[in-house]
Amino acid sequence: MTTKLASPGAPVTFNQETTHDLELTVRDLKLWYGDKQALHGIDLDVYQNNITALIGPSGCGKSTFLRCLNRMNDLIPSVRAEGEIMMEGKNVLSKQVDEVALRKKVGMVFQKPNPFPKSIYENIAYAPRMHDIVSKGSEQDELVERSLRAAGLWDEVKDQLDKPGTSLSGGQQQRLCIARTIAVQPSVILMDEPTSALDPISTATIEELMHELKQDFTIVVVTHNMQQAARVADYTAFFHLGKVIEYNDTATMFSTPEKQQTEDYITGRYG
Amino acid sequence: MAQSLDDISRQLKKRHRKSARMKWLSMSALIAAGIFLLFFLADMLIKGMPAFQQAYIQVEVDYNERAAELPLAAVEADYRELVSRGYLRLIPGRMAEDDSLLGTTQTEWVLADDAVDQYLKGGKARLKDKQVAVIDRMVEEGRAELRFNTGFFTNGDSKLPEMAGLASAAIGSVLVLIVTLAFAFPVGVMTAVYLEEFAPDNRFTRFLEININNLAAIPSILFGLLGLAIFINFFGAPRSSALAGGLTLGLMTLPIIIITSRAALRAVPDSIRQAAYGVGATRWQTVRDHVLPLSMPGILTGSIIGLAQALGETAPLIIIGMIAYIPDAPGSFTQAATVLPAQIFTWAGMPESAYVERTAAGILVLLSVLITLNATAVYLRKKFEHRW
Amino acid sequence: MQTDQILMTFFAGVLFLGVLGFFLGRSKAARVRAGGAHMHSQPDQYAWFTVLSAAGPAVVVAMLAAIVLGVFESAFPGWLAVVGALGLGAFGLFVGLNRVRPELRARDSLERAVKWVLIGAASISILATFGILFSILFEAIRFFQMESFWYFITGTNWAPGDAFLEGAGRAEASEGPSGNFGALPLFAGTFMITAIAMLVAVPIGVSAAIYMSEYAPSKVRDVAKPVLEVLAGIPTVVYGFFAAITVAPLIVSAADSVGLEASFNNALAPGIVMGIMIIPFISSLSDDVISSVPTAMRQGSLALGTTRNETIRHVVLPAALPGIVSATLLGVSRALGETMIVVMAAGMRPNLTANPLEDMTTVTVSIVSALTGDNEFESAATLSAFALGLMLFVVTLALNFVSVVMIRRFREKYAVNNL
Numbered sequence A: 001m002t003t004k005l006a007s008p009g010a011p012v013t014f015n016q017e018t019t020h021d022l023e024l025t026v027r028d029l030k031l032w033y034g035d036k037q038a039l040h041g042i043d044l045d046v047y048q049n050n051i052t053a054l055i056g057p058s059g060c061g062k063s064t065f066l067r068c069l070n071r072m073n074d075l076i077p078s079v080r081a082e083g084e085i086m087m088e089g090k091n092v093l094s095k096q097v098d099e100v101a102l103r104k105k106v107g108m109v110f111q112k113p114n115p116f117p118k119s120i121y122e123n124i125a126y127a128p129r130m131h132d133i134v135s136k137g138s139e140q141d142e143l144v145e146r147s148l149r150a151a152g153l154w155d156e157v158k159d160q161l162d163k164p165g166t167s168l169s170g171g172q173q174q175r176l177c178i179a180r181t182i183a184v185q186p187s188v189i190l191m192d193e194p195t196s197a198l199d200p201i202s203t204a205t206i207e208e209l210m211h212e213l214k215q216d217f218t219i220v221v222v223t224h225n226m227q228q229a230a231r232v233a234d235y236t237a238f239f240h241l242g243k244v245i246e247y248n249d250t251a252t253m254f255s256t257p258e259k260q261q262t263e264d265y266i267t268g269r270y271g
Numbered sequence B: 001m002a003q004s005l006d007d008i009s010r011q012l013k014k015r016h017r018k019s020a021r022m023k024w025l026s027m028s029a030l031i032a033a034g035i036f037l038l039f040f041l042a043d044m045l046i047k048g049m050p051a052f053q054q055a056y057i058q059v060e061v062d063y064n065e066r067a068a069e070l071p072l073a074a075v076e077a078d079y080r081e082l083v084s085r086g087y088l089r090l091i092p093g094r095m096a097e098d099d100s101l102l103g104t105t106q107t108e109w110v111l112a113d114d115a116v117d118q119y120l121k122g123g124k125a126r127l128k129d130k131q132v133a134v135i136d137r138m139v140e141e142g143r144a145e146l147r148f149n150t151g152f153f154t155n156g157d158s159k160l161p162e163m164a165g166l167a168s169a170a171i172g173s174v175l176v177l178i179v180t181l182a183f184a185f186p187v188g189v190m191t192a193v194y195l196e197e198f199a200p201d202n203r204f205t206r207f208l209e210i211n212i213n214n215l216a217a218i219p220s221i222l223f224g225l226l227g228l229a230i231f232i233n234f235f236g237a238p239r240s241s242a243l244a245g246g247l248t249l250g251l252m253t254l255p256i257i258i259i260t261s262r263a264a265l266r267a268v269p270d271s272i273r274q275a276a277y278g279v280g281a282t283r284w285q286t287v288r289d290h291v292l293p294l295s296m297p298g299i300l301t302g303s304i305i306g307l308a309q310a311l312g313e314t315a316p317l318i319i320i321g322m323i324a325y326i327p328d329a330p331g332s333f334t335q336a337a338t339v340l341p342a343q344i345f346t347w348a349g350m351p352e353s354a355y356v357e358r359t360a361a362g363i364l365v366l367l368s369v370l371i372t373l374n375a376t377a378v379y380l381r382k383k384f385e386h387r388w
Numbered sequence C: 001m002q003t004d005q006i007l008m009t010f011f012a013g014v015l016f017l018g019v020l021g022f023f024l025g026r027s028k029a030a031r032v033r034a035g036g037a038h039m040h041s042q043p044d045q046y047a048w049f050t051v052l053s054a055a056g057p058a059v060v061v062a063m064l065a066a067i068v069l070g071v072f073e074s075a076f077p078g079w080l081a082v083v084g085a086l087g088l089g090a091f092g093l094f095v096g097l098n099r100v101r102p103e104l105r106a107r108d109s110l111e112r113a114v115k116w117v118l119i120g121a122a123s124i125s126i127l128a129t130f131g132i133l134f135s136i137l138f139e140a141i142r143f144f145q146m147e148s149f150w151y152f153i154t155g156t157n158w159a160p161g162d163a164f165l166e167g168a169g170r171a172e173a174s175e176g177p178s179g180n181f182g183a184l185p186l187f188a189g190t191f192m193i194t195a196i197a198m199l200v201a202v203p204i205g206v207s208a209a210i211y212m213s214e215y216a217p218s219k220v221r222d223v224a225k226p227v228l229e230v231l232a233g234i235p236t237v238v239y240g241f242f243a244a245i246t247v248a249p250l251i252v253s254a255a256d257s258v259g260l261e262a263s264f265n266n267a268l269a270p271g272i273v274m275g276i277m278i279i280p281f282i283s284s285l286s287d288d289v290i291s292s293v294p295t296a297m298r299q300g301s302l303a304l305g306t307t308r309n310e311t312i313r314h315v316v317l318p319a320a321l322p323g324i325v326s327a328t329l330l331g332v333s334r335a336l337g338e339t340m341i342v343v344m345a346a347g348m349r350p351n352l353t354a355n356p357l358e359d360m361t362t363v364t365v366s367i368v369s370a371l372t373g374d375n376e377f378e379s380a381a382t383l384s385a386f387a388l389g390l391m392l393f394v395v396t397l398a399l400n401f402v403s404v405v406m407i408r409r410f411r412e413k414y415a416v417n418n419l
């Protein structure tokens, strides 16, 4: 499918011919925290089984945007959002879409690993059990193993599944959080600076993992690390002051940015 | 393959219903607490409001010679039982004081017996049919009525319900609280100052903190045992006295004052201390001139809350004998005294229905004082709240 | 009264010496300074130095005298102590004044003195705790010298009155070596009423806390918190009256309507009312604890597509559990030690039963009745109050200890520092 992005406010063109299917299309998304507008009309397409990276200076609204995609912003009382985020032909921002269902379909990994104060096994098995994906017993054991394997953690923890999740190292904890997200079988995984709290080796492990995960999932990742975006992402969007300045496939974006601002940012002149 | 949004939503219906149920359930707990509070307040108001009125009847008082000896003779037989014995008792004294009364007959409004009072308020009263008829007639003639019960606020305790009032208990409470405050406030604030401003982090300090926490957790009745064993039996403070009671409650209030004062001291930013040290002030001067004044509102708030708690406390005072029948207000800290909650307790144990309404009315008075104190504390906190 | 006058004289004397010391000290310091000498400290500091040298010894001597008089009654007359203390104070004033010289480091002495005064004040808390412990312990030991400890904690016959009659030879001695001081029925009654109270307080308190911290909009919170605080501020004597005069009859007629017989002193009424009294303790502590479970936990769970309820039940509450247990233990310790509600609404009859509609009595009720009767202080009947008090002391301190340890665990785990 070929897509041309064109929105009047902030014209963003996306040149590459692609055969990818669309997972999410965002149109003219605006968001306010109380009186303060944080997103000023975002247009963005997210492609299935691809990694989309969001970059931009601090406070430009990357996390805010990401949280719109699974409506985590609903948890903040003063937030108001307008516009469209289309998924399966529905606007996920509308009240008709159940945000709990949406979150099952669009999972999220946070900046700081936040395993539950439960055993490693329970960290994974908890949500699937709530969703009735598996019944207790061998089926559940299998799912736990599958998820941990998919997150590349199985070999490290298979002998200590009943240890608390918090006893793992930071990088392991983050992979545990990825594993528990995978376990509920979402379509999209959102990651908000998933490696910023980790050491370089754990970071590398997670970047590898992301490559593998995109076979099965669509990934949207926020990162402050330009090299990381260049390494892992298929597409990259540059955010600035609540707008998407430029959105393109990663290679183009980093080699020949269209906008001066983008160029300035990726060459480290500000941000 | 991942499920579609619609599929998931369909499966979620049941879970959402359950979630909504949980929310309502947890909310109903709060509502239950609120309903209880309303029910309780309504119950106290209904039971206590009548006590703020008191029955008076108009009778002819015949100040004859016999009345000087036998006051009953001053009132016609029909009315004798209807007049408060507390009033009759006063007749000889008044006659002795005022010679001109002798031989006269006066029509006077006098305090009615509690049975009349209860009958007029629509309660059940131990009256004979004949007496009921007399009262009914008096009401028709406008010779019996309910008036505001001033005596409730000016009299001490009495064995006659219609004469019983809160005054001496209120004075007792004030004396006790003076002792409590005089003890707990300086000691509590000094302890807090020591812990926050002077104490090194050593064994003694930690031991002290553990002790303060424990003191806060000890049941109040055990403070009564302490008061009995130490203040009364050991130091020989008079039993039932405001001194013994106040010291006992002071020890109980101490942890509250220490804990709130520490919080208030901690809220003063270090920059202020540093500034004071910078101009050469000693530690004590810094505390006295800068830290304490800034934390005073917080300390006062905590002290008022502590005082309110002490004002409502009964159990330890029972142990040290402050529930004895004490009709007269204490004149000093060492005389036998009673306090408001102890008075309430004593009345609660009385069988007459007139005491029940007085108990509830006493509770209303006590609650009003407590609410005023707490509201003052909240006001102070709001007014002087600093955001550093 | 005698004590009154002695105290008054003493305080007036100390005050006089203090004021005198202040002015004399200051004027001397000012004079010396006016004479051109360079003083180490400020005149006011010399003034306070003089005050302390006068009042310090006087107060110390007075306290010592009070303690000595406590131990050996009438070892010397009270006025002698006052005269001695004030005399020493006057001497101290004289010495202190003499030492007011330019080279005296009054500021440093003052600083040291202040520190010691503060330490002295702080020690009162320690004295109080140990005062309670020892005053109870000594009398309890005297009790256990008269009566068997073993029977006390396992025996089922509590009849202090009989003990008195037996002593007077007016009643037959009760069966065998056992005795009249078997406190088991009291423990059972206390336990029953505490259990009822916790059955009311824990579900309501924790639910209210969940609602307040997880669901309630801030406006509701602003109303609900004060309501709960009012519940916490109601004096226990008031609750007791309410339990006895309103709740107990309600329960009797309710029981009657289903064909059960209930005593007017049933255990249910004080239990329920005590539970209501404890709700705010549990809810406010649980509220604090639940609110300090990191938001990241909730978000992590919600991001997996679980409902609010599932997140609370399976993630938030398990995380907050140590804190909730700790709050519950504090509630239990309150219930065990609560006195007025049971004195007014529960029975006086030791009764070993599992039926909450019957009347039964508690440890605290028995303490009160032992100490408010006309018993002689030295009798076992009176001293039994201290033995019961000792049990109460030990159990509440143990509960408090466990609860502190649990809350500390919670605090360390989630790096919370406002609990």
Ligand SMILES: Nc1ncnc2c1ncn2[C@@H]1O[C@H](COP(=O)(O)OP(=O)(O)OP(=O)(O)O)[C@@H](O)[C@H]1O
Binding pocket: A033, A038, A056, A057, A058, A059, A060, A061, A062, A063, A064, A065, A076
């Ligand atoms: N809960 C909130 N309430 C009010 N304003 C908020 C809230 N969260 C974010 N904002 C504001 O919205 C804007 C965008 O914030 P956001 O966190 O999305 O930025 P970001 O691009 O993720 O920054 P960073 O790279 O530092 O994470 C900022 O100005 C921020 O101050």
Ligand SMILES: [Mg+2]
Binding pocket: A062, A063, A064, A192
């Ligand atoms: Mg961010």
